Amino acid sequence: MQVREGHVPFGEHRTWYRVTGDLASPRLPLVVVHGGPGCTHDYVDALKDVAASGRAVIHYDQLGNGRSTHLPEVPASFWTVELFLAELDALLGHLGIAGRYALYGQSWGGMLSAEHAVRRPAGLKALVIANSPSAMPVWVAEANRLRRDLPEDVQRTLLAHEAAGTTASPDYVAASRVFYARHVCRLDPWPPEVTRTFEAMDADPTVYLAMNGPTEFHVIGSLKDWTIVDRLHQVMAPTFVISGRHDEATPLVVAPYAERIPGATWRIFEHSSHMPHVEERADCVEAVCAFLAGHDG
Numbered sequence: 001m002q003v004r005e006g007h008v009p010f011g012e013h014r015t016w017y018r019v020t021g022d023l024a025s026p027r028l029p030l031v032v033v034h035g036g037p038g039c040t041h042d043y044v045d046a047l048k049d050v051a052a053s054g055r056a057v058i059h060y061d062q063l064g065n066g067r068s069t070h071l072p073e074v075p076a077s078f079w080t081v082e083l084f085l086a087e088l089d090a091l092l093g094h095l096g097i098a099g100r101y102a103l104y105g106q107s108w109g110g111m112l113s114a115e116h117a118v119r120r121p122a123g124l125k126a127l128v129i130a131n132s133p134s135a136m137p138v139w140v141a142e143a144n145r146l147r148r149d150l151p152e153d154v155q156r157t158l159l160a161h162e163a164a165g166t167t168a169s170p171d172y173v174a175a176s177r178v179f180y181a182r183h184v185c186r187l188d189p190w191p192p193e194v195t196r197t198f199e200a201m202d203a204d205p206t207v208y209l210a211m212n213g214p215t216e217f218h219v220i221g222s223l224k225d226w227t228i229v230d231r232l233h234q235v236m237a238p239t240f241v242i243s244g245r246h247d248e249a250t251p252l253v254v255a256p257y258a259e260r261i262p263g264a265t266w267r268i269f270e271h272s273s274h275m276p277h278v279e280e281r282a283d284c285v286e287a288v289c290a291f292l293a294g295h296d297g
């Protein structure tokens, strides 16, 4: 299997990418859009397995973390949906696939992919929205509902540090990991690629803090009021929606994608939380390959 890496010039910055497989393949190339915002490609690396279906799979690190340009000194207002939409367009153009491609957006990556899709780009031939919020206020409400099932002492620790603004404290981080072990990745231990992304976010939380906030459930960043629900009817690309039965992206959070995107299909992976591509890797890859095969024409 061919693997090559490179960087896309993006303004005065650069975006790292990796291509697994052959871009010259007649099958739709799949671009994997990671979450966060401010994660790295590592935790969605398993989706390179889709390349075995004879298509190129492109991973990239969105600006601000990983092997792309880091910008810890810019103001929080620099990090916008429009910025990352422009970066995705730059990647598609650089690789010569803007005329024909598929997207796999995971969590925030699904939000970004949906923002891309509602603009009806002619080259978008298939779309996978995985584990993604459709409206952040609903995401937060559901996260708070899930929090109420946590041990009482964990809940108290989370609330106390959020109230005090001390969310960088080791106690808060340890308490948040109890939620993450239930609703972000249920494998124990986490695979190395998942741990690498969280280590990268700990090392440079610039984007995540600016747009999201300290944790998956304490959302105080610029995305806190974001919604795409009323625009989803504009999506024209065939769409496959994915989520996990134990996902922080609960059915209530995900349902608008399946209900409002014309013709969308939805699969809930019963043994997964936020990472079916890791927690049920073979089944998830098989489902994605089957979906894409139906749109390679």
Ligand SMILES: N=C(O)[C@@H]1CCCN1
Residues within 6 Å of the ligand: 034, 035, 036, 037, 106, 107, 108, 109, 133, 212, 216
């Ligand atoms: N893991 C993710 O990308 C989520 C989506 C919204 C906040 N973080």
